[in-house]
Amino acid sequence: MADTTGSAPQDEPRDEDAQTPETAQGASEQSADTSSAASTAGTAEGATASSAPAGDDGADAGADAATGETGETAADETSPDAEESGESSREDKLLDELQRLAAEYKNYRQRTEAQRERDHALAVGDAAKRLFPVFDDLDRAEQAGDLAEGSAFATIASKLRGVGEGLGLERFGAKGEPFDPNLHEAVLQQHSPDVHELVIGEVVQPGYRIGDTLLRAAKVVVLAPAE
Known part of the structure; x- marks a missing residue:
């Protein structure tokens, strides 16, 4: 007779722990939806994170572009005035330089002309000085009455004096x-009651000059006022 008491009866699976095919399929679909939502949320966060710096960079770039355009506009507006001011300054400097050069050239010409006249007077004076003794002899002959008008000596004296005047x-x-x-x-100096200042009372030897160049001073007797 078989012993039926030695083996424990096996528990039957409970209805609440058992999964039916429909339940397993629902759980799988719920898990898939959860994964999809998580993936979508992650993608959105990544897009938001990447778009935020890009937005800041775009704003900075826009500000820089606006600043550059404003600077270029200001430069364009002030550039003509600055160029005009620079041109005016250069023209003023050139004008001052030209005026200075013109003044220097004018002074140079005046100095050169004055020096040329002095050199000419001295050169002519050196030649004329050789005639002074002849002129002095003619003066003495005239005072002695040896140069009567119409005489041969008077004619010679007139010609010699003309040569001096020509020089x-x-x-x-x-x-x-x-x-x-x-x-x-x-x-010599003498006192005279007839004069009120120093005057020439007698010419001992006449003087000669060419222009402002003195060749020989006149030797004279001076009359001074009486004391």
């Missing part, structure tokens, strides 16, 4: 002229 030689020093120490050499 620009000027004779000075005459009785009654005011005494000038720059032109006259006083060989």
